[in-house]
Amino acid sequence: MDKLINENSIFEHDFDDWVKFFSAVGQPSYRAGQICAWIWRRRVFDPEDMTDFGKDLRARLAELLDFSPPEIIREDKSRDGTRKFLIVTTGRAKVETTLIKHGERLTACLSTQVGCPVGCPFCATGSAGFERNLSGGEIAEQLVLMEKHVGREINNVVLMGMGEPFLNTDAVLRAIRMLNDPKMRGLGVRHFTISTAGITPGIAALAASGLGVRLAVSLHAPNDELRDELIPCNTNYPLKELVAALKNYQITTGDRVTIEYALFKKKNDSLEHARQLVRLLHGLHVYVNLIPANENKNGYERSAPEDVLRFQSILKSAGFESEIRAEHGGDITAACGQLKGEENASPRPEPATRERGERMSEQKTPRGRGGAPCRKNPSVGKLKSSKNTNDTKRPNDSTNAMRRRRSSSNGRAG
Numbered sequence: 001m002d003k004l005i006n007e008n009s010i011f012e013h014d015f016d017d018w019v020k021f022f023s024a025v026g027q028p029s030y031r032a033g034q035i036c037a038w039i040w041r042r043r044v045f046d047p048e049d050m051t052d053f054g055k056d057l058r059a060r061l062a063e064l065l066d067f068s069p070p071e072i073i074r075e076d077k078s079r080d081g082t083r084k085f086l087i088v089t090t091g092r093a094k095v096e097t098t099l100i101k102h103g104e105r106l107t108a109c110l111s112t113q114v115g116c117p118v119g120c121p122f123c124a125t126g127s128a129g130f131e132r133n134l135s136g137g138e139i140a141e142q143l144v145l146m147e148k149h150v151g152r153e154i155n156n157v158v159l160m161g162m163g164e165p166f167l168n169t170d171a172v173l174r175a176i177r178m179l180n181d182p183k184m185r186g187l188g189v190r191h192f193t194i195s196t197a198g199i200t201p202g203i204a205a206l207a208a209s210g211l212g213v214r215l216a217v218s219l220h221a222p223n224d225e226l227r228d229e230l231i232p233c234n235t236n237y238p239l240k241e242l243v244a245a246l247k248n249y250q251i252t253t254g255d256r257v258t259i260e261y262a263l264f265k266k267k268n269d270s271l272e273h274a275r276q277l278v279r280l281l282h283g284l285h286v287y288v289n290l291i292p293a294n295e296n297k298n299g300y301e302r303s304a305p306e307d308v309l310r311f312q313s314i315l316k317s318a319g320f321e322s323e324i325r326a327e328h329g330g331d332i333t334a335a336c337g338q339l340k341g342e343e344n345a346s347p348r349p350e351p352a353t354r355e356r357g358e359r360m361s362e363q364k365t366p367r368g369r370g371g372a373p374c375r376k377n378p379s380v381g382k383l384k385s386s387k388n389t390n391d392t393k394r395p396n397d398s399t400n401a402m403r404r405r406r407s408s409s410n411g412r413a414g
């Protein structure tokens, strides 16, 4: 198992860790509930302010643990109210997160990795290279830090910031469990959405976890040839396998899945593409978000509004629920695919050619310089990441196979 970069950080402790910690220092277990309330509910990070602990205990805590919080080192505000934060995590990674306002409700878009090893050519995060996975604490702390900064509760969390959540599944599920735990932050599972580029083992792990968070899949292409180009991990998890994983996911959870489809001019927005998409999604219970692409400096242009509408009408007449997603934070590069984390990500390496069947596999490949943590085949590892730093421990959170059937509504971000 990888080593946690800052295992002493208070943000890495889940409730059980706190119970064990207090027992080890001869304190009653109710202290665990007290400290979790300070950190995750009251957003108080300095032990000196934790007034229901005596002076000696406060001193002991400060001596044994690292209370330094993550920090916001830059904030940008969009005309539409979206805010983008550059955060230094407690493990000293720099990541970007966004906060999107829908009426009175706030949605936080959290990062799961520093950069992203998948390397989709239209995405600024992917183009900036890959550095490392975030730990569960580093993912969860982004939420409470933003809540402290804006002085109120955030209502929804989407794992749609920097990184591919299912190339860091254990840490992502740990973060969600921590934020969901009523003794910690207590945010309901239905307020979380994980967005994946289609890493099928992660989809299976999410179903088996029984957690009940929502799932979104970035599809963006209705055939393998095009998807191999747009989302390089498709060579490892082709559409047939992805659709089978989604069917199994729905059998297990009963949940509707959100399909994200970004529309790029003359790439994936034709009538024929729409018809292929209808055939591909046949038999799945999905909600399709059509996203007029955010243009980055990489040659992928946004589809014309009339082509977006034509695409949607094909889906609608085939009986699919669909909406055209409004852009949030485009003027401050806070929209989907525009997060880069600046300064931190390594430059994008030369693309490598992959054959279908060369697998991206999460957590199996030992990480080292020059290798992304998600690939078995070393030639695939060359695709991304040249500046690997410390590895991040992913807590071995076992999943329970509790099964649920429920209907769901759509989870979405900007």
Ligand code: SAH
Pocket: 116, 122, 123, 124, 159, 160, 161, 162, 163, 164, 165, 195, 196, 197, 217, 218, 260, 262, 291, 292, 293, 294, 295, 296, 336, 337, 338
């Ligand atoms: N890696 C995950 C989650 C982070 S990306 C995933 O790919 O799903 C969040 C969303 O932004 C994804 O749907 C992604 O495809 C989308 N995105 C990336 N670049 C974009 C762009 N230039 N225009 C529109 N959407 C983009």
Ligand code: SF4
Pocket: 116, 117, 118, 119, 120, 123, 124, 125, 126, 127, 161, 162, 163, 164, 197, 218, 337
């Ligand atoms: Fe990674 Fe998602 Fe961007 Fe693709 S779209 S490079 S998977 S963050």
